[in-house]
Amino acid sequence: MSRVFGWRSAVAFAALAALPWLPGVPKYYLLLAFDALLFGAIAMSLDLLIGYTGLVSFGHAAFYGLGAYATAILLERGILSLWACLGFAIVVVGLYAAVVSYFATARRGIYFALLTLIFAEVVFTFFRYTQTFGGSDGIQGLPDALVFPGVAIDTPARKYYLVWVYLLLAYAVCRVLVTSHFGRVLVAIRENEDRARFLGYNVQKYKMLACMISALLTGLGGAIYPIRAAFATPDLMLWTESGEFIISVMIGGLGTLVGPIIGGVFFTLLRDKVSSYVDWYFIVIGVVLVVIVLFLPKGLLGLRRALGFGRWRATA
Amino acid sequence: MDYLVAVLLPQLLHGLVFGAALGLLALGLTVIFGLLGVMNFAHGELYMMGAYAGIVVIGVTGSFWLALVAAPVIVGVLGAITEAATLRPLYRREPLYGLILTFGLALVFREGVRQIWGGDMRRILPPFTGSTPLLGMTYPDYRLFLLGASSVLLLAIWLFFTKTRAGIIVRAAVQDAEMLDGLGVNVPRVFTLTFAGSAALASLAGLLLAPVFTVYPQMGVEMILLAFIVVILGGMGSMGGSVVAAFVIGLAQSLFSLWMNPQRVAIAIFGIMIVVLIVRPRGFFGREGVLE
Numbered sequence: 001m002s003r004v005f006g007w008r009s010a011v012a013f014a015a016l017a018a019l020p021w022l023p024g025v026p027k028y029y030l031l032l033a034f035d036a037l038l039f040g041a042i043a044m045s046l047d048l049l050i051g052y053t054g055l056v057s058f059g060h061a062a063f064y065g066l067g068a069y070a071t072a073i074l075l076e077r078g079i080l081s082l083w084a085c086l087g088f089a090i091v092v093v094g095l096y097a098a099v100v101s102y103f104a105t106a107r108r109g110i111y112f113a114l115l116t117l118i119f120a121e122v123v124f125t126f127f128r129y130t131q132t133f134g135g136s137d138g139i140q141g142l143p144d145a146l147v148f149p150g151v152a153i154d155t156p157a158r159k160y161y162l163v164w165v166y167l168l169l170a171y172a173v174c175r176v177l178v179t180s181h182f183g184r185v186l187v188a189i190r191e192n193e194d195r196a197r198f199l200g201y202n203v204q205k206y207k208m209l210a211c212m213i214s215a216l217l218t219g220l221g222g223a224i225y226p227i228r229a230a231f232a233t234p235d236l237m238l239w240t241e242s243g244e245f246i247i248s249v250m251i252g253g254l255g256t257l258v259g260p261i262i263g264g265v266f267f268t269l270l271r272d273k274v275s276s277y278v279d280w281y282f283i284v285i286g287v288v289l290v291v292i293v294l295f296l297p298k299g300l301l302g303l304r305r306a307l308g309f310g311r312w313r314a315t316a
Numbered sequence: 317m318d319y320l321v322a323v324l325l326p327q328l329l330h331g332l333v334f335g336a337a338l339g340l341l342a343l344g345l346t347v348i349f350g351l352l353g354v355m356n357f358a359h360g361e362l363y364m365m366g367a368y369a370g371i372v373v374i375g376v377t378g379s380f381w382l383a384l385v386a387a388p389v390i391v392g393v394l395g396a397i398t399e400a401a402t403l404r405p406l407y408r409r410e411p412l413y414g415l416i417l418t419f420g421l422a423l424v425f426r427e428g429v430r431q432i433w434g435g436d437m438r439r440i441l442p443p444f445t446g447s448t449p450l451l452g453m454t455y456p457d458y459r460l461f462l463l464g465a466s467s468v469l470l471l472a473i474w475l476f477f478t479k480t481r482a483g484i485i486v487r488a489a490v491q492d493a494e495m496l497d498g499l500g501v502n503v504p505r506v507f508t509l510t511f512a513g514s515a516a517l518a519s520l521a522g523l524l525l526a527p528v529f530t531v532y533p534q535m536g537v538e539m540i541l542l543a544f545i546v547v548i549l550g551g552m553g554s555m556g557g558s559v560v561a562a563f564v565i566g567l568a569q570s571l572f573s574l575w576m577n578p579q580r581v582a583i584a585i586f587g588i589m590i591v592v593l594i595v596r597p598r599g600f601f602g603r604e605g606v607l608e
Binding site for chain 1: 405415427428593
């Protein structure tokens, strides 16, 4: 257990759990924290694929958006149970992810990136133009979901704890995976796919599994989004959204798990803060991205080392 | 017969026109991909800036023809500066970084244009109107010019790559940049100039298509996906394949829209690509081992 969960993670999660108890935290900031942690968790799931397996997925927005639509469709029809929503999201995202990962993992490098991108565009186009699911407006005005009959996730604090639990579970899953034998094989595939194959590993099976796990975690993240926002729109699946997930991974630091969480939080806060002052915040985000690629290839976590701190835990 | 002349034939021509322009866009993309291993996400923005550079030049001089010369120069210079300043430091790093970098550049370019010229749709008027009787129907002159100009450009590019020393050096750099460096060629300069050339081609495509389509900051986002599909279909790094695939996609797009509503056309195009990749994983003319 300690191998998986260091004291630093425990302190960090405890501090995050205490956030709603701080005196005078406005509701708006709790919801912003929701978005930040959700984005961070999804970036972390993507890191499993990019940082550890060396597969750049440009289609994660589709998993995210499908999860969101799964919840939205159930809530819209009056099925309010959180567990039903999550279960439905797992089924929907799982089926789609199985198809995508089967075809995409057969290819490497840029082909993988573009195949995931095109598959995601198919899903986006489908939802964008299907009036049953609201077309470009998506599904709006959803009721609150229920954890148990009678216990609704209605206050910002409850919504915040929902994402906190999700982040905790997702982090535990990812951390267990990357420290396990399975995780080491993924790194071996990233470093030298052919050699991993010669050693007798069924490389595509490992890549597919990594892809499925990453997709399901992202889909679950998508599934809790409408519970906070009360809507799901096709824009959640736009390929630029996938780009923003990748940006978060890069900002934080590839192959570190913690880095992408920080990257996702940083990205969400940056977007929120900058967009409240200027309407050209995309320029700021673009420039930040360019600067990080050019000068901080290891991301924000790389800063620690540059500043003389010890290395973050071994990156498996 | 009436159906043929009144419906099918114009649509086929539309497809050819669009395919030729798409070919210009995809060629630049595929050459850059072959050279730098980078899928240039900012390519669509270079295409878009070609149209805006055209609007500016037309606004100042009032001449479409002058714009046709000036816009590629402006965007080409911008491309050269961008390449030298941002992509050059990344040559020795993984292609992933180039992909992310160009994604960031695309954001900056798109938002920059929106800030300067606003987000609303604009039009560039064709330099000449009128239409020509052709095979029993009438077809707009400008579209015929567009088809002719794009075809001439494609031919010129082909001659450049096969007949000139500069073109052969670029092809050699695609094959093996390190070896070329060893032979005493200034490879970084080749990269920068090629990037500038590809930017100029993209901007030409943007300006040539502007009188047919509309001009707005997001216009590149939709084209770039099609251009990606073209490059993949043709086979990564295969220039001939890109041109063939551009015509296939151009024709498919315009023929499908006869029978389906436009939204389903997009899905059909994606479907074509997915099927081709499953049957012929390397596209029409892709070779084994090219950047996999």
